[in-house]
Amino acid sequence: MFTGIISNIAAVLRHTSAGEGLTLTFERPKDFGDLVLGESVATDGVCLTVSALRDGEYDCYLMGETLDKTMFGGKIPARVNLERAMSVSARFGGHFVQGHVDGRGRVVDVRRKDGYVVAIEFDPDSRGLVMYKGSICVNGVSLTVARVRGHVLEVALIPHTLEHTTLGALEAGDQVNLEFDMVGKYIANVMEIRKEHAEG
Numbered sequence: 001m002f003t004g005i006i007s008n009i010a011a012v013l014r015h016t017s018a019g020e021g022l023t024l025t026f027e028r029p030k031d032f033g034d035l036v037l038g039e040s041v042a043t044d045g046v047c048l049t050v051s052a053l054r055d056g057e058y059d060c061y062l063m064g065e066t067l068d069k070t071m072f073g074g075k076i077p078a079r080v081n082l083e084r085a086m087s088v089s090a091r092f093g094g095h096f097v098q099g100h101v102d103g104r105g106r107v108v109d110v111r112r113k114d115g116y117v118v119a120i121e122f123d124p125d126s127r128g129l130v131m132y133k134g135s136i137c138v139n140g141v142s143l144t145v146a147r148v149r150g151h152v153l154e155v156a157l158i159p160h161t162l163e164h165t166t167l168g169a170l171e172a173g174d175q176v177n178l179e180f181d182m183v184g185k186y187i188a189n190v191m192e193i194r195k196e197h198a199e200g
């Protein structure tokens with residue numbers, strides 16, 4: 001479980017095809033000294049498992065499903081947002097984030113005048129999971145939906161977010177990983193099951 005509060009930005013050092021999947025090698029931040037094999041790290045919002053550790057770097061394996069659902073299946077980013085799994089004693093600063101990306105979004109506009117606003121197009125089938133002032137996870141970052149128009153949502157980025165995540169480098173046309181609010185997904189699932197029972 002994660003919160004969407006980014007602790008580090010790391011470089012993607014290299015990527016290697018491995019069967020139907022992909023092995024990514026990441027720069028290992030200095031404060032990841034106690035990182036262990038099998039640990040989960042949210043990487044641009046994707047829950048990845050550490051598969052190899054070396055001085056200054058570590059590997060994660062991405063299987064086909066992950067490549068299909070996330071932007072890692074397209075252009076590999078140069079840098080990624082990192083968050084280690086939350087501890088029991090940690091402050092809960094964002095929202096419930098599983099690291100289970102629901103799909104890709106596409107940046108359609110970046111407005112830097114009078115604030116910093118990013119508009120992201122998402123799958124119209126997910127419209128019921130996006131609400132004004134609701135939570136959304138974009139490339140691992142917990143954000144608040146500032147506006148929704150059709151199947152385009154907008155998020156406003158504060159200076160701290162621009163400084164401590166990769167979101168400030170987004171441009172129109174870029175793909176992003178989206179994870180919709182977990183609570184909303186559970187409610188939608190319950191409503192769908194009730195509808196099926198009523199029709200059945």
